[in-house]
Amino acid sequence: MSSKVIHALYDDDDVLLNAVKEVRAANHHIEEVYTPFPVHGLDKAMGVAPTRLAIMAFLYGITGLGFAIWFLNYIMIVDWPQNIGGKPSGSFLENVPAFIPVMFEMTVFFAAHLMVITFYMRSKIWPFRKAENPDPRTTDDKFLMEIEVDGNEDEMTSLLESTGAIEIKVKEKH
Template sequence: MASKVLNVFYKDDDILMEAVKKVQSKNYRIEEVFCPFPVHGLDKLLKVKHTRLAITSFLYGLVGISVALTMMNYIMIIDWPQNIGGKPSFSLIENLPSFIPTAFEMTVFFAAHLMVITFYMRSKLWPFKKAENPDPRTTDDHFLMQVSVGNNDIQEVAEFLNTTGAVEIDLKK
C-alpha cells in the first residue's frame, strides 16, 4: 500500500523555509517541494544531491573538439590539401593555430546541444508529455510541500503542519 501524502500550501518563501526546518526536526519525510520561482537555500535544506551535468558537459566538449580536429585533419590535410597564403598543409600540428577557432566553436556546439538533450532526457521532458504539476497554483503564487504521513496519524501530522504557517492542507489525490 502506498504511503499517504499531505499537500501543504504556503504563500511566502520565508515561511516555507521555516516550515521545512520544523518538518525535518519532527522527522517527517518531505517528498517534494514545488515553487513558482527558485528559492535560494532550499536545495541545501532538502539535501538535494549535486548534479553531474557539469561532468557530462566537459565530456561532450571533449567529443566536440575530437570531432573538430578529426574533421579538419581529414578535410584540410588528407582529402583536399591546399597551399593557402604560402602555408602548405602537411600536418595538423603545423596548421593548428588556424584550426583553433573552428575547434573552439565545435566544442561549444557539441557541449551545448548535447547538454540540452541530456537535460531533457534526465528530466523526462519528452515532447507532448503531460505536466506533472500537482496544483496549478504552484506556477503562480503558492508554494507546495508534499509531506509523507508514513505510520503517523494523519490528523496529528495535519495539526502540526498547521502550526508551520500553512494556508491550506489536503490529502494528495
C-alpha cells in the same frame, strides 16, 4: 509505501524554507516542492544531492574537441588539402592556429546540446508529456510542499499547520 500525500500550500518563500527545515528536522521525507521561481537554499534544505551535470558538460566538451580535431584533420589535411590564404596544408600541427576557432565552437556546441539532451532525459521531460503540477497556483505566487503520508496524517497536519501552511490537503498519490 503509502498511496496518499499531503499538499501543504504556502504564500511566502521564507516561510516555505523554514517549513522544509522543520519537516526534515522531524525526520519526514519531502517528495517534492513546487515553486513559481527558484528559492535560494531550498535544495540544501531538502537534502538534494548536488548535480553532476557539470562533469557531463566537461566530458561532452572533450568529446566535441576530439571530434573537431579528427574532423578538421580529415577534411583539411587528409581528404582535400587546400592552400587557403597561403596557409600550409602539409600537417595538422602547422594549421592549429587557424583551427582553434573551429575547435572551440565544436567544443561549446557538443557540450551545450548534449547537456540539454542529458537534462531532459534525466528529468524525464519528453516531448508532448503532460505536466505534473498538482496545483496551478504554484505557477503564479504560491508554494507547495508534497509529503508522503505513512499513517501519520494527523501528526503531519498539525506539524504543517505550525509551520505556517495556509492550506493543507490530503490527496491520493498520482
